[in-house]
Amino acid sequence: MPLGRVIFYFPALIAVAVAIFAFFVLRDTPQSVGLPPIEVYKNDFPETDECSDRERELTTREILFKYVFNNKFLWYIAFANVFVYLVRYGVIDWAPAYLTEVKGFDHKESNWAYFLYEYAGIPGTIACGWLSDKVFRGQRAPAAILYMLGVVAAVLVYWLSPAGHPWVDSLALIAIGFLIYGPVMLIGVQALDLVPKKAAGTAAGLTGLFGYLGGAVLANALMGYVVQYLGWHGGFVMLVTACALSILFLSLTWTSKITEKMSSVA
Structure with a gap:
């Protein structure tokens, strides 16, 4: 088999192996294996908990x-996610x-830049989570907005x-890369914060x-169309606009931590 094809099969085989391992090892809830709910086991209940039927x-x-x-908060972050993914992809x-084409890189240099973009997301995501938990006391929107403001600045430098x-x-x-994956992660976490845990997967x-x-497909199709007809400047205007719209929708969820009361209903 040519080496070029192996490169595509190898990650897929790893994913299949991990999926099989998860299927046999992971369990849905502590109760499914005869254990008490985690709140009972840890004696750690939400401060706003007013019901006994959370399970x-x-x-x-x-x-x-x-x-x-x-x-409404869930819809806000869903729309924010469209624009975050549009920028990411x-x-x-x-x-x-x-x-x-524009910056004069050869293929080797562009491949290295591509590689570093992806791996910069690892420390960026960890730092964003820490910022949300420790500095903003569990609020997701402020940390995500701060990161997206940084994305705007970095995109402008990259463009201009x-x-x-x-x-x-x-x-x-x-x-x-360092900055964009933080909001990607926090939007998913915020979706879990906004609903009872029994509805977390759906959210x-x-x-x-x-x-x-909305975001990934749009990035591939629309970005190519805009660049073809309006040039790279048009494409980057679209990316900066997407950053601004993501910040707008995230800002609408600034007070969403009040929905902790909702999570105690179930």
Whole structure:
């Protein structure tokens, strides 16, 4: 088999192995293996808990129409996720073409910049989570907004810096990677904060659906269309606009921590 094909099969085989391991090892809840709920085991109950039926299973109707579709904060972060993903994939999917066509990178240099963009997201995500938990006391919107403001600055540098300064372009791309994955992660976490834990999977699925179908697909199709007809400047205007819209929708959830009371209902 040619080496080029092996490169595509190898990650897929790893994913299959992990999925099989998870299928046999992971369990749905502590109760499913005869253990008490984690709140009982740790004697750690929400301060706002006023009900004793938090472990009650919710019906599909309750999950969808009581906690998900009627939750305005969840819709705000779902729309924010569209624009965050648009920036994430709009930058990374078009980085090789932009760096070689506009910035004068050769293919090896653009591949290294692409590689560092992705791996910069690891420490960036950890730092964003710490910032949300420790500095903003569990609020997700302030940390996500702060990171998206940083993304705006890094995108502007990446766009407006003149060609011939590869370190500036590489550092700007790394900064975008460091920053963009924080809001990606926090939006998913915030979705879990906004609903009872029995509806957490549905809430996370809604925001993920918007992110991948709305943001990732849009980034591939719309970015290419805009660049073709309006040039790279038009593409970057779209990315900066997407940053601004993500910040707008995230700001609408600034007070969403009050919904801790909701999570005690179930």
